[in-house]
Amino acid sequence: MAQSVKGMRDLFGKEMRWFQRIEDTARRAFERHGYQEIRTPILEESEVFHRSVGEGSDIVNKEMYEFTDRGGREVVMRPENTAGVVRAAIQHQFFASSDPRLLYYIGPMFRYERMQAGRYRQFWQIGAETFGVATPDAEVESLVMLHDFLRELGLRQLEFSINSVGTPECRPAFHAAFRAFFESRAEAFCEDCRRRIQINPMRVLDCKNASCQAALEGHPLITDHLDEDSRAHHGRLKLLLDRLGVPYRENPRLVRGLDYYTRTAFEILSSDLGAQSALVGGGRYDGLVKQLGGPDVPGFGWSIGLDRLATVLQQVAGDAPEPEVPLLIPMGPRASERALVLARELWEAGHPVRLETRGLNLKKALATANRQGVRLALLLGEGELDRGVVAAKFLDTGAQEDWPLADLPNRLATGGRGWPQVTSTS
Ligand code: AMP
Numbered sequence: 001m002a003q004s005v006k007g008m009r010d011l012f013g014k015e016m017r018w019f020q021r022i023e024d025t026a027r028r029a030f031e032r033h034g035y036q037e038i039r040t041p042i043l044e045e046s047e048v049f050h051r052s053v054g055e056g057s058d059i060v061n062k063e064m065y066e067f068t069d070r071g072g073r074e075v076v077m078r079p080e081n082t083a084g085v086v087r088a089a090i091q092h093q094f095f096a097s098s099d100p101r102l103l104y105y106i107g108p109m110f111r112y113e114r115m116q117a118g119r120y121r122q123f124w125q126i127g128a129e130t131f132g133v134a135t136p137d138a139e140v141e142s143l144v145m146l147h148d149f150l151r152e153l154g155l156r157q158l159e160f161s162i163n164s165v166g167t168p169e170c171r172p173a174f175h176a177a178f179r180a181f182f183e184s185r186a187e188a189f190c191e192d193c194r195r196r197i198q199i200n201p202m203r204v205l206d207c208k209n210a211s212c213q214a215a216l217e218g219h220p221l222i223t224d225h226l227d228e229d230s231r232a233h234h235g236r237l238k239l240l241l242d243r244l245g246v247p248y249r250e251n252p253r254l255v256r257g258l259d260y261y262t263r264t265a266f267e268i269l270s271s272d273l274g275a276q277s278a279l280v281g282g283g284r285y286d287g288l289v290k291q292l293g294g295p296d297v298p299g300f301g302w303s304i305g306l307d308r309l310a311t312v313l314q315q316v317a318g319d320a321p322e323p324e325v326p327l328l329i330p331m332g333p334r335a336s337e338r339a340l341v342l343a344r345e346l347w348e349a350g351h352p353v354r355l356e357t358r359g360l361n362l363k364k365a366l367a368t369a370n371r372q373g374v375r376l377a378l379l380l381g382e383g384e385l386d387r388g389v390v391a392a393k394f395l396d397t398g399a400q401e402d403w404p405l406a407d408l409p410n411r412l413a414t415g416g417r418g419w420p421q422v423t424s425t426s
Contacts, residue, residue, distance in 0.1 A: 006121065019306060019310055029148060036104070037104055038085055043069075052292055065110045080125070081109065082301055089131060090293060095289065102129075106126045118311060136236040137236075159249055160268055162254070163250065164264060165261050165265050168262070175201045193209070205253045216253065221252045267281045279305060280304040284299070326354070327353075330355075331361070332382055356368075
């Protein structure tokens with residue numbers, strides 16, 4: 001029997017329910033801030049990632065699904081979406097004016113990763129990008145949106161981990177100090193780090209290896225090498241976060257894995273997450289648009305792993321609420337016709353109802369309903385038709401009462417024995 005490809009899974013049931021709730025909440029939260037959704041293709045020309053994510057990164061070095069298509073084009077299944085969004089924004093001339101552009105995306109990403117808990121080869125990200133504004137104020141606007149979105153989903157133990165990685169101008173001084181530090185204990189670092197120090201020294205800070213993290217004790221801090229503007233920028237970011245009561249902690253080792261970040265870098269570690277790594281990562285990438293062939297437009301953005309977020313929410317809040325859908329069970333041909341018309345009226349009025357269309361007898365239809373956890377069955381037989389009612393049967397208690405057909409939408413909206421079920425957790 002065919003199985004899904006390793007590292008790629010089907011989404012259904014409880015997990016899918018959380019995905020839907022997260023996506024709905026995200027759209028509401030982001031559109032409230034004036035962000036607009038963008039969807040870019042899954043396949044991009046390889047160059048988009050080689051020129052942005054960077055040759056020194058794990059993603060480009062070992063994780064991309066990269067191949068030559070039938071037309072001989074070098075393509076990549078996107079490992080992240082920021083580069084694609086920037087490519088699209090340049091292509092469609094979003095930057096023809098200097099006005100800010102606020103965009104968000106939701107979609108699958110692909111990385112050929114080593115398998116471990118919470119890591120997939122197809123995973124989902126939600127992200128937001130703010131183009132055209134270089135101020136810390138824009139960063140805080142975006143971070144507050146992210147914070148409030150996660151709170152709306154029910155996460156409470158949230159803390160931003162922040163750092164400044166400076167600008168390309170102030171980095172050489174830091175690199176020199178850091179290289180000197182590294183050389184003094186090079187043998188304590190892993191082989192990857194000895195390679196990283198040549199290509200991009202900051203990546204050493206990002207190494208997941210515990211012995212490398214220990215060897216970093218007392219390393220020079222990038223925040224001690226910031227130019228004046230970057231220091232002022234970082235100071236205002238912290239002041240605004242304080243002002244808004246957004247909890248954060250400074251982490252001088254936080255650098256993010258990608259080449260295009262400047263100044264602010266951040267992650268969210270949720271203590272709800274336990275030992276798993278970050279839930280969200282992002283930062284400022286003022287050089288990226290230009291690097292991809294566009295004008296010199298600043299950018300700030302982040303992305304959150306939907307798979308990991310769904311896992312956390314399942315742990316913290318249990319099952320996502322299911323919408324209650326009553327089952328309409330007609331008995332006999334005349335009732336079946338009437339039931340279709342009735343269901344249509346309910347659907348048009350926005351009421352959920354599922355229709356039993358197999359022409360089963362009542363006993364069998366109710367057995368299905370019970371198996372599927374239906375709480376309310378609406379029975380429509382000859383007797384009910386003659387009286388102009390449906391028999392509303394509550395399967396959890398066994399209680400039954402007649403509801404006049406004309407009053408059905410109203411009853412479904414407002415009740416009769418605790419119907420409808422409250423479906424919101426927030
Ligand atoms: P990154 O693009 O690497 O900064 O990742 C941003 C977020 O995407 C992470 O914090 C994770 O929540 C999520 N993520 C990254 N890679 C994976 C993966 N292989 N499987 C599941 N989630 C991932």
